[in-house]
Amino acid sequence: MLADVMPEEHVVVADTVREEQAIRQLTDRLVENFSGTYSVEQVEAAVAAARRRFQGHPVRQFVPILVERTARRQLERPAEMAGAVAVQADPAYTTMPPHRWPTTDERLRKQVPEPAEGGLPESRRETWSANKRFAPAAVAAVVAALVVVTVVTLALAIRKPGPAPTPSLAAPVGPVKVVRGVVGSEKLPFFQDPKVAEVLARNGVKVEVDPAGSREIATSIDLAKYDFAFPSSEQSAQRIQRQRNVTAKYTPFSSPMAIATFTPIFDLLTKAGVVRPGPVPTFDMAKYLTMVGNRTRWDDLPDNTAYPVHKNLLISTTDPRSSNSAAMYLAIASYVANNNAIVQGDSAEQNVIPTVARLFVGQGYTQNSSEGPFENYLTGGMGPTPMVWIYEAQFVEATVRGQVKPDMTLLYPSPTILSRHTVVPFDDAGDRLGKLLATDPDLQRLAAAHGFRTGDAAQFGTVAAEHNIPVAPDVLDVISTPTFDTLERLLDGVGKSYN
Structure with missing residues (x-):
């Protein structure tokens, strides 16, 4: 184990860096998701408020997941709820309207301390006290429940036919499965897109691809080392299916x-x-x-x-x-x-x-x-x-x-x-990727951003x-x-x- 060979302080630093990176990523994701409703500062405030709930607790691995879930729930409520979260995050917000809330840089320059219980209105004092009393055992229970639910959901998705559900977590649960494939070169930018990689990672998948001409994929590429092939036509896909004795296929875009x-x-x-x-x-x-x-x-x-x-x-x-x-x-x-x-x-x-x-x-x-x-x-x-x-x-x-x-x-x-760009899976991992590409709404939206026509013409x-x-x-x-x-x-x- 890495922790057995590294000094404890190095492990702590590494964990802290990973958590900070995850928090930045989930903040960017929430800013994009709620850009039509909230300013960047409002979203950052909601994230900061959610993060305070888990401050000082030793179980850190799933903190970014819990922070995103908490902040997302608050942002999906009416604006005054997000305002309340922002006030908890920074007492500077109590004296000014939302459109004048300080930016992240301004808050960092001020080094605003945590609000004292006496300085909060009675309506907010109970919430703040409850957050400070949030026990480590409660965090562990939430984490355990979250892991069990996610594992069961993913297991059912693999066993049952039909579209796999899209986990709403900000980070993968359990080990990430590497899925290797050979794809038409015009799809290489799609798979190289960090946003695509992020969505796949949330679903426990990391895709590694080699580009090639689609007819070349069907006629001369050694497919034995891949989990899937993704040529750019049904004709090439049909030939691959015959060669590999595969019946499954997915056509996520065209x-x-x-x-x-x-x-x-x-x-x-x-x-x-x-x-x-x-x-x-x-x-x-x-x-x-x-x-x-x-x-x-x-x-x-x-x-x-x-x-x-x-x-x-x-x-x-x-x-x-x-x-x-x-x-x-x-x-x-x-x-x-x-x-x-x-x-x-x-x-x-x-x-x-x-x-x-x-x-x-x-x-x-x-x-x-x-x-x-x-x-x-x-x-x-x-x-x-x-x-x-x-x-x-x-x-x-x-x-x-x-x-x-x-x-x-x-x-x-x-x-x-x-x-019609067609995925031909060779094993369970390739099949799962094909389902994700064809059914995951985030991947379909990103495919449209890369110029492909999906099942939703509006995208x-x-x-x-x-x-x-x-x-x-x-x-x-x-x-x-x-x-x-x-x-x-x-x-x-x-x-x-x-x-």
Whole structure:
């Protein structure tokens, strides 16, 4: 045990640091949760009042949990209740209205002492005395009850089918389970988000992921060392299910395919009849395929002063042999090339392969995952990547992060495909994660903040509205993909065209 080899004072210091960190984290969480009702100072006061109830007691491990539960209950009551808590926390509050309460820094500078019982009104004296008499045995009883209830709840969630309940604790109860997975690279920022990690930790889970192209996950990655796979399409998920003899799957969110471009390119293609302007601009895939078939170059376009370069008019994609986003591009192109019908049968496959192969072979080198070309778009500008094939979620997330510049814009191909990001669990740990991603309201809200469309359309709409992102509220012109086997044969045909 660590306590056996460390001096007692070092253990105390370490515990104190951990408690302070937990208190800061839960305060930030409460500030965010109640931002529309209380000021930062009011929330901090409620936390301080709750913390005083456990001051001086030796059982510290669950103090942050109890502090958050107590403060949250007070903040969920009417404003005068929060005011009473604030007065207990700092007697400076007794002589001024809530909007003039001192900030945390001001209170620290004053070093305000604990209020004396005689200095409190009679209505508050009893509460303060009761708090000071709070016995260690009572704390231990509360902690024990809390642990028992939480363990039983989590055990039932694992044994019973259906959505797992979301614990309301501020910190994990018991050991945290590490769950390892391989995910499409476009989801890497989601799993790297500290807020996502925090929600998962509250549910006793720590997720470690490796990024890869979704088709690569389904075809060449050794999945034996993982608890789950999280490709970006149902087709890849189905193949993984067959390979691993798994029936369970979860689809926590989705994203339509889109095209990221620049305003000068937008204007140029609008004049050429490829882009149809509107509240949500669309990109005519049929006219685009005609231009590619005619080997049109950018400097062939009339009145082109914005991008007069002598190279093929092509959308930049990933490598279709390893990446799902390029496979979705191929699925849409094959549909259009097949007279707006899903490709079925050997004859139709052979007819469309020469047309769709030009979309990829003319690009030269392509990367294995969608993260690469989109990063080039964000950093390299219009020169190397005038148009790039992406997931809508990538553009939305980059806008939320402030990475999208004013001349960058989003187009929806007509038709498009909805990419359904699907979790395939390989064991109980992976299954639990899949349930959490699909049902936990905090994780669903964070997925929307990362640009994904969840089961609650309002979540995605709120993110788009807050950041003024011109996305389609409802994506209507959506087609289905070919069967997995048909798509594989089309991909093989395109792959042979590289040689």
